[in-house]
Amino acid sequence: MQSDSIELFFVLLSGIFLMFMMSGFIVAIVVVHRQRQVKNKHRIELMKADYEKTLLNVEKEIREETLLYVSQELHDNIGQMLSLTKLVLANPEPSAVLEGKKLINQIIKEVRSLSKSINRDYLKDIKFGDFLSEELEKIERSGFCQTALIPADSSVEISDDNKKLILIRVVQECLNNAIKHASPTWIKIQINHTAPLLELSINDDGVGFDTQQYSQGLGLRNLQSRMNAIDGDISFQSELQKGTQIKISLTV
Amino acid sequence: MSLSIYLVSIFLGLAGGLFYALKINKGQEYSSTQHLILGLIIFVTCFELYAIYLVKNGKHNVIVYNVCFYYLETFFLMGYLYTIHQSKKIRQLILYFSVVYLIWGIVNSFFIQDIWVTMHNYSFLIASLGILSFCLLFIFGIAKNNKYFERPLWSLPHFWNTSILLIFYSTAFLYFLSLNFLHEFDPNLINILGSVNRSVAGTMYIVLGFSYYAPLFQTAEYAK
Numbered sequence: 341m342q343s344d345s346i347e348l349f350f351v352l353l354s355g356i357f358l359m360f361m362m363s364g365f366i367v368a369i370v371v372v373h374r375q376r377q378v379k380n381k382h383r384i385e386l387m388k389a390d391y392e393k394t395l396l397n398v399e400k401e402i403r404e405e406t407l408l409y410v411s412q413e414l415h416d417n418i419g420q421m422l423s424l425t426k427l428v429l430a431n432p433e434p435s436a437v438l439e440g441k442k443l444i445n446q447i448i449k450e451v452r453s454l455s456k457s458i459n460r461d462y463l464k465d466i467k468f469g470d471f472l473s474e475e476l477e478k479i480e481r482s483g484f485c486q487t488a489l490i491p492a493d494s495s496v497e498i499s500d501d502n503k504k505l506i507l508i509r510v511v512q513e514c515l516n517n518a519i520k521h522a523s524p525t526w527i528k529i530q531i532n533h534t535a536p537l538l539e540l541s542i543n544d545d546g547v548g549f550d551t552q553q554y555s556q557g558l559g560l561r562n563l564q565s566r567m568n569a570i571d572g573d574i575s576f577q578s579e580l581q582k583g584t585q586i587k588i589s590l591t592v
Numbered sequence: 593m594s595l596s597i598y599l600v601s602i603f604l605g606l607a608g609g610l611f612y613a614l615k616i617n618k619g620q621e622y623s624s625t626q627h628l629i630l631g632l633i634i635f636v637t638c639f640e641l642y643a644i645y646l647v648k649n650g651k652h653n654v655i656v657y658n659v660c661f662y663y664l665e666t667f668f669l670m671g672y673l674y675t676i677h678q679s680k681k682i683r684q685l686i687l688y689f690s691v692v693y694l695i696w697g698i699v700n701s702f703f704i705q706d707i708w709v710t711m712h713n714y715s716f717l718i719a720s721l722g723i724l725s726f727c728l729l730f731i732f733g734i735a736k737n738n739k740y741f742e743r744p745l746w747s748l749p750h751f752w753n754t755s756i757l758l759i760f761y762s763t764a765f766l767y768f769l770s771l772n773f774l775h776e777f778d779p780n781l782i783n784i785l786g787s788v789n790r791s792v793a794g795t796m797y798i799v800l801g802f803s804y805y806a807p808l809f810q811t812a813e814y815a816k
Contacts, residue, residue: 351770351785358762359792365731366755370745372735380741 394569395502398509402463405512409478410454418454421447463508464501469494471508472529475515479527484519485544486526494531496538498592503570507590510566510574514542514586517559522546522584533592540588548578594787595644601794602640605801606633612804622749625675626804629753632668633801635660655708662712663697666719669757673726676750682729689722713768720765727754727761747810752803760796764789 421443429440456462463471472494476487498504511529518527524546532539554560560576567574572590609630617626639660643653667690674686693715700715701707731754734740745751767789 351766352788355763355766355788358766359759362755362758362762365728366758369731369735373740373745376735376738377741377744380738 391502391569394506394566398506398566402505402509402512406457410458413450413454418447418450421450463505467495467497468504468507469496469531472511472531475512476527476529479515479519485524488526488528490528490530494533496531496533496592498538500592503590503592506566506570507572507588510563510588511540511542513559513563518542518544518546518584522548524583536591538590538592540586542586542588543583545583548580548582548584550580551576551578595790598790598794599640599644602633602637602797605797605799606630606637608798608801608805609633612801616808617804621807622804625672625750628668628672628675629800629803632665632672633797635668636665636797652708654711658701658707658712662715662719663694666693666723669723670726672753673723673730676754677726677730677733679733682726686726689726693718693722711768716768717765720761720768723757723761727758730754731758743807743810747806749803749806752799752806756796756799756803760792763792 425440425443425447428436428443466474473489473492476489479485480487498507515527518524522544524544526545528543530541530543532541563574567588567590570590572588574589575587576584577587578584609626613626613630617623639656643656643660646653646656670686670690670693674683677683677686696718697712697715700712705712705714730750734745734751740748767785770785
């Protein structure tokens with residue numbers, strides 16, 4: 341009878357031991373899972389903050405760029421046209437008044453177009469394809485170099501406003517780099533949109549640069565980090581005196 | 593735990609499962625597995641009642657427990673584990689295990705332990721080890737593969753189910769394994785062991801029946 345009790349005690353003890361072991365395992369998994377959850381939440385918050393920062397920077401830069409463009413336009417274009425109008429209207433002849441009216445109408449048109457570009461929602465409302473076309477037109481109008489958009493009537497649209505804003509800024513930076521450093525005779529943007537993938541290729545025939553040397557530079561890294569922020573990709577191909585090709589791909 | 597309390601536990605689990613299936617489970621996330629678990633509880637209720645009926649009529653119920661508890665319930669649970677595991681490898685292992693277990697059951701019935709007379713404890717040992725392994729793999733997989741980050745583990749019915757299966761089968765297989773060696777025991781002592789086993793089993797059926805309510809208590813913070 342006593343040996344029965346000992347065996348029973350042994351069976352019970354083993355059972356309780358196993359039960360505690362399994363419960364311990366479950367509790368350990370819950371604790372580990374909770375810790376990882378907290379870490380993951382923290383990581384996501386950091387990523388969100390980073391994204392917000394990128395977005396703020398992009399908006400600030402676009403605003404600065406727009407103001408610069410507006411100031412240049414006011415000085416070089418509208419200012420000149422107003423001076424010309426003043427001179428024309430100083431002449432009392434009826435034909436001069438007519439000419440003055442024509443000039444004023446043109447100035448009104450230019451001012452309207454400028455005010456549109458200052459509008460905060462302008463970039464959000466404009467189609468991405470139209471934006472590219474306008475940017476290239478600006479470059480060509482300034483007489484800097486020839487430009488081409490392929491296909492010319494691209495109606496690519498990006499539904500996510502934040503993504504669009506960041507992509508617009510990336511394209512602007514690429515074009516600015518080409519204007520400032522490459523001295524090209526032409527700039528060409530090629531669009532390939534096979535939903536949901538959007539691929540852009542920005543080419544120029546400028547002086548090019550050593551990609552190895554500049555790959556760690558702040559400018560290229562900045563472009564890369566911005567594309568990373570919207571889950572996109574950017575790559576550079578360039579050779580000295582043979583131009584540059586920048587490839588951008590993004591899911592839209 | 594007396595037999596009546598054990599039965600009440602099963603009925604409670606059944607009521608919880610039925611209420612969920614009829615009133616709440618309208619295309620919910622865990623709809624199919626809830627039906628499987630509910631099917632299991634209905635099946636357990638039926639065979640437990642039938643086993644009691646046989647005993648009350650002076651008949652042996654060994655065959656009922658052998659077929660229903662040792663084999664069919666194991667296959668039910670294997671089906672459930674197959675559904676909740678996402679890894680193809682583990683799913684394949686579950687299928688292989690089930691086939692091997694079936695073959696073993698046939699061999700055991702014909703050559704080792706008579707299915708009409710002897711409890712199939714060896715089979716239960718194999719079934720327990722299988723169920724324990726696949727439950728352990730599931731719970732371990734949650735931590736290893738960083739799954740379910742968007743919700744707390746307590747709101748996951750599969751976590752409750754596998755945890756309670758883990759606790760029940762780790763203790764129960766000791767009891768069922770020792771049954772063969774405890775023949776000469778004082779019946780009172782065997783009753784104590786049986787009572788402990790029924791307590792854990794009763795808890796298991798309650799948890800299985802109510803586990804699907806867990807996501808309903810998920811806080812807004814996680815639901816975002």
